[in-house]
Amino acid sequence: MRLHYHKLGHGPNILLAFHGIGQxxxxxxxxxxxxxxxxYTIYAFNLFFHGKSTGINLDxxxxSIWAEIIKDFVAENNITHFDIAGFSMGGRFALATIEAFPEKIQNAFLIAPDGVSEHAVYFLATRFQLGRRLFKWSMRHSNTFFKVANALKSIGLLNDSLVRFTRNVLDxxxxxxxxxxxxxxFRPLRFNIPAVYKLAKENNIRIxxxxxxFDKLLKMGAVKPLSRLxxxxxxxxxxxxxxxxxxQTGVWICTLFE
Known part of the structure; x- marks a missing residue:
């Protein structure tokens, strides 16, 4: 199994990059x-169900599936060491890559990452069969879904920015x-963050x-399990x-090369 990717840049270092939802x-x-x-030479992957990787149909x-994909990719491209970047949803794949290939990674850039903790809405929508059925139904009845989203906003589970973002990605x-x-x-991609951090330290990975x-979508509490370490x-x-x-992260990463 292979994912489509875009090759960007021509630098001597390798960066594997994983995008956010709907990108x-x-x-x-x-x-x-x-x-x-x-x-960097940047390999920007199209993750499952996105871009030209939409043909991949997995429930x-x-x-282990992810590890095999990256294992085959680095072997085919003769890559021995690399850095990784994951934005939003891509944070889950960056964390999974750290777990699978700690000996190959030097720097990991987790950009407003998903996967450090689990939002209550995601938990309810994916962890149980009934929740997944309701989620599937709501995606087919979007008017009702957005009424529920507004209700969740009114009780503080969702903020205005998240509701606007949701409308944009679900329009x-x-x-x-x-x-x-x-x-x-992607629900199997769950992580014990202290264990991931310990693994990173043992392998000299800088996370x-x-x-x-000014990010209204990611609450700082969502990444606290990692930030405090x-x-x-x-x-x-x-x-x-x-x-x-x-x-802005790209501009900041440049400072590491100065």
């Missing part, structure tokens, strides 16, 4: 080519299908947690909202 490798990481293309994406039947497949298929000061210099807070955070 693809180019739409998420094109700015990395502009800022980091001299430092469940396990850590067509195709997008709703992508979100449903992604959320449910950089990068968040946006990292050295202060690896907790990076940029003057950015959610949509510009990847671009």
């Amino acid at each position: 693809d490798g180019v739409s998420c990481f094109k700015t990395f080519e502009e800022t980091l293309g001299q430092h 469940s994406v396990t850590k 067509t039947p195709e997008k709703r299908q992508t979100v449903y497949k992604s959320w449910t298929a 950089f947690l990068i968040t946006g000061r 990292l050295p202060e210099k690896q907790n990076v807070i940029l003057k950015s909202g959610h949509s510009q955070l990847v671009a």
